[in-house]
Amino acid sequence: MNVIILLLGASLAVALFFLASFIWSVKDGQYEDDFSPAHRILFEEETDKE
Amino acid sequence: MSLEKFSYDNRTVKWFAYATMFWGLIGMLAGLWAAIALVRPEMNLGYAPVTFGRLRPVHTNAVIFAFVGNGIFMGVYYSLQRLCKARMYSDLLSKIHFWGWQAIIAGGALTLFMGYTTGKEYAELEWPFDIAITLIWLVFGANMLGTILKRRVAHLYVAIWFYIGTWVAVAMLHIINSFEMPLSLFKSYSWYAGVQDALVQWWYGHNAVAFFLTTPYLGLMYYFVPKAANRPVYSYRWSIIHFWSLIFIYIWAGPHHLLYTALPEWAQSLGTVFSIMLIAPSWGGMLNGLLTLRGAWDRVREDAILKFFVVALTCYGMATFEGPMLSLKNVNAISHYTDWTIAHVHVGALGWNGFLTFGILYWMIPRIFSTTLYSRKWANTHFWIGTLGIVFYAIPLYWAAFTQSMMWKQFTEDGTLRFQFLETVTSIVPMYALRALGGLLYVSGLILMIVNIVKTVRRGSFVANEAAEAAPLVKTAAAYGTAHWHNWIERRPVQMVILSLVVVGIGGIFEMVPTFLVKSNIPTISSVKPYTPLELHGRDVYIREGCYTCHSQMVRPFRDEVARYGDYSKAGEFIYDHPFQWGSKRTGPDLARLGGKYPDSWHYNHMLDPTSMSPGSIMPSYPWLFDNNIDNAKTPAMINVMRKLGVPYPEGYELQAKADLEDQATQIANNLKKDKLDIPANREIVALIAYMQRLGKDIKVTADKN
Numbered sequence: 001m002n003v004i005i006l007l008l009g010a011s012l013a014v015a016l017f018f019l020a021s022f023i024w025s026v027k028d029g030q031y032e033d034d035f036s037p038a039h040r041i042l043f044e045e046e047t048d049k050e
Numbered sequence: 051m052s053l054e055k056f057s058y059d060n061r062t063v064k065w066f067a068y069a070t071m072f073w074g075l076i077g078m079l080a081g082l083w084a085a086i087a088l089v090r091p092e093m094n095l096g097y098a099p100v101t102f103g104r105l106r107p108v109h110t111n112a113v114i115f116a117f118v119g120n121g122i123f124m125g126v127y128y129s130l131q132r133l134c135k136a137r138m139y140s141d142l143l144s145k146i147h148f149w150g151w152q153a154i155i156a157g158g159a160l161t162l163f164m165g166y167t168t169g170k171e172y173a174e175l176e177w178p179f180d181i182a183i184t185l186i187w188l189v190f191g192a193n194m195l196g197t198i199l200k201r202r203v204a205h206l207y208v209a210i211w212f213y214i215g216t217w218v219a220v221a222m223l224h225i226i227n228s229f230e231m232p233l234s235l236f237k238s239y240s241w242y243a244g245v246q247d248a249l250v251q252w253w254y255g256h257n258a259v260a261f262f263l264t265t266p267y268l269g270l271m272y273y274f275v276p277k278a279a280n281r282p283v284y285s286y287r288w289s290i291i292h293f294w295s296l297i298f299i300y301i302w303a304g305p306h307h308l309l310y311t312a313l314p315e316w317a318q319s320l321g322t323v324f325s326i327m328l329i330a331p332s333w334g335g336m337l338n339g340l341l342t343l344r345g346a347w348d349r350v351r352e353d354a355i356l357k358f359f360v361v362a363l364t365c366y367g368m369a370t371f372e373g374p375m376l377s378l379k380n381v382n383a384i385s386h387y388t389d390w391t392i393a394h395v396h397v398g399a400l401g402w403n404g405f406l407t408f409g410i411l412y413w414m415i416p417r418i419f420s421t422t423l424y425s426r427k428w429a430n431t432h433f434w435i436g437t438l439g440i441v442f443y444a445i446p447l448y449w450a451a452f453t454q455s456m457m458w459k460q461f462t463e464d465g466t467l468r469f470q471f472l473e474t475v476t477s478i479v480p481m482y483a484l485r486a487l488g489g490l491l492y493v494s495g496l497i498l499m500i501v502n503i504v505k506t507v508r509r510g511s512f513v514a515n516e517a518a519e520a521a522p523l524v525k526t527a528a529a530y531g532t533a534h535w536h537n538w539i540e541r542r543p544v545q546m547v548i549l550s551l552v553v554v555g556i557g558g559i560f561e562m563v564p565t566f567l568v569k570s571n572i573p574t575i576s577s578v579k580p581y582t583p584l585e586l587h588g589r590d591v592y593i594r595e596g597c598y599t600c601h602s603q604m605v606r607p608f609r610d611e612v613a614r615y616g617d618y619s620k621a622g623e624f625i626y627d628h629p630f631q632w633g634s635k636r637t638g639p640d641l642a643r644l645g646g647k648y649p650d651s652w653h654y655n656h657m658l659d660p661t662s663m664s665p666g667s668i669m670p671s672y673p674w675l676f677d678n679n680i681d682n683a684k685t686p687a688m689i690n691v692m693r694k695l696g697v698p699y700p701e702g703y704e705l706q707a708k709a710d711l712e713d714q715a716t717q718i719a720n721n722l723k724k725d726k727l728d729i730p731a732n733r734e735i736v737a738l739i740a741y742m743q744r745l746g747k748d749i750k751v752t753a754d755k756n
Binding site: 002003004006007010011013014015017018021022025030031033034035037038039040041042 | 132133203205206207208211214215218219222226242246249250253273276277280281282283286287290294297298301302317
């Protein structure tokens with residue numbers, strides 16, 4: 001069952017990637033505002049047609 | 051600050067949308083055909099390319115990678131540009147991505163029809179396609195990442211995270227599951243064998259569901275549902291938690307596909323635990339989507355698009371409740387190998403993926419053609435036909451699954467099995483007919499949508515480059531202190547994580563692959579021997595005809611299975627199986643202990659006309675195996691490839707292999723002659739009989755000696 005080592009390695013690599021991305025996203029301030037992003041996506045058409 | 055003028059690329063979106071509809075129709079028609087063939091076996095036509103075993107991989111691959119795949123790209127190319135306020139990074143990459151993907155699909159379908167397959171479910175495409183998929187996936191990734199890097203909105207909307215997660219995970223899964231050793235241009239053998247191959251395959255298979263059918267569609271859901279409802283997502287904070295928890299849990303759930311098999315117990319339990327945990331993030335996403343429609347329910351009554359979204363989300367909720375349930379060992383003992391699995395995936399595929407795609411198409415096509423939908427009434431009709439289709443598809447299959455599973459497990463008072471396997475099949479064939487009706491309804495709905503969209507396109511005028519404007523993103527990274535080389539990479543988080551992933555990935559692969567390749571092939575059961583050259587050829591025929599789509603080779607340790615098939619399967623029996631052929635569905639009986647059960651002549655007659663041996667059988671007949679010769683010029687190469695993969699053929703055996711092959715073939719031909727069946731020894735059927743007569747026999751040798 002040595003293949004488990006490969007799968008664990010690969011899964012952990014992906015997990016580490018996501019962990020790093022998560023840490024980056026928090027540090028970057030991605031989640032400081034959890035109100036406007038949800039609303040902003042609704043408004044773009046109006047700006048587009050100006 | 052001045053606004054920058056730019057334009058969104060709608061042309062690529064349009065092409066992906068057309069491809070989604072086209073391949074959706076092809077893939078679903080293939081599925082419908084296969085469904086009808088289970089009721090009327092004469093639909094197999096005695097013609098190799100359209101027998102169930104080849105049509106089913108065409109159906110699954112077309113629906114997953116062509117219909118849903120193009121659906122993902124359509125939605126990503128549309129939403130990513132608008133979420134980033136930037137045109138796709140490169141029009142050239144978009145073009146390569148689109149045409150490359152379509153070429154893979156067309157070539158893949160063609161080779162699957164021709165019988166070129168790796169024999170691993172949902173990863174059937176042969177090695178040249180695996181390489182092509184990797185390259186095109188890289189193109190997609192570069193295009194997506196490039197767009198994200200030149201975005202004009204600092205915040206990455208949650209949908210984008212889902213797209214990134216999808217890309218990274220699928221890349222990893224595809225590459226690791228596709229390790230195979232080529233024999234010829236369109237034939238290869240999996241690097242892994244037996245139980246290890248099974249684990250890798252279902253680690254991949256489950257995550258194909260997770261990261262190809264689920265996470266990208268959740269991303270699309272978080273964009274298109276709020277847009278169509280014109281309401282912000284119910285809880286944005288919830289969506290972020292949903293994403294991160296889903297992405298961390300999903301990858302560990304794969305072993306739940308192998309409960310009660312020869313996979314080590316702890317790995318099975320690990321899969322179960324993570325599967326049950328998955329219900330929280332899955333339902334979080336489902337509820338977040340449904341609650342986005344709060345205050346808009348009055349519009350759901352009239353708006354077909356919102357109706358499609360509501361049913362899609364509900365089906366997602368049902369499928370993700372059912373998934374953890376099916377991962378419980380006691381439930382899995384009933385459900386596994388039955389149509390329950392098929393019903394489960396179709397609630398997901400028809401409901402979640404299909405309906406979300408339809409909703410997006412109805413919403414998006416009029417927008418990029420600056421018009422309105424040709425007929426809202428037709429869209430509503432489509433919704434009802436489609437919903438009825440799902441109901442008619444799923445309920446009969448649940449019924450069939452329960453009925454059959456209960457029949458398998460019944461014993462008489464004398465302690466013998468109550469039902470022959472065939473009886474359990476013929477009793478559910480009426481349910482298969484209803485399921486085919488469900489499929490027919492669903493496909494009819496799709497055709498109605500295509501007509502509606504064609505008419506919408508005709509009356510609209512296409513906006514190839516949609517003008518937009520936005521302020522550029524201010525670079526906030528300020529230089530401070532003395533610059534260290536590491537500062538460069540610290541300021542580039544995306545590059546850094548990719549770099550580390552590549553480093554970890556490459557290092558891990560080079561370190562581990564040789565280790566397990568060598569160690570995994572130490573036989574654990576001394577009587578288990580490599581296949582003979584003729585059996586290898588027979589195994590190739592078995593794989594080519596997709597026998598694994600209806601027959602398992604894995605006896606679980608249950609009283610009824612041991613009574614019906616023989617001793618339960620041990621991990622050590624499969625160490626020379628490149629690839630493993632455990633299967634996941636028993637439309638026919640298990641074949642793990644088939645060897646020696648019937649005389650050669652029985653197999654001969656059965657493969658020529660299954661109903662001659664088993665009246666009422668729904669198995670196709672395989673007349674071409676009696677006309678085609680095996681290619682024994684390939685035999686030495688097959689032995690060499692197998693030896694490279696760790697199968698212990700003695701050095702120089704490839705020179706003797708042909709002679710051994712001919713001896714064994716002549717013996718079988720002579721056997722058949724005794725039963726008045728005249729066939730040249732080099733026909734494929736002889737090789738297939740050799741393989742089938744070997745199945746599960748090695749372990750019996752020791753049992754007999756004791």
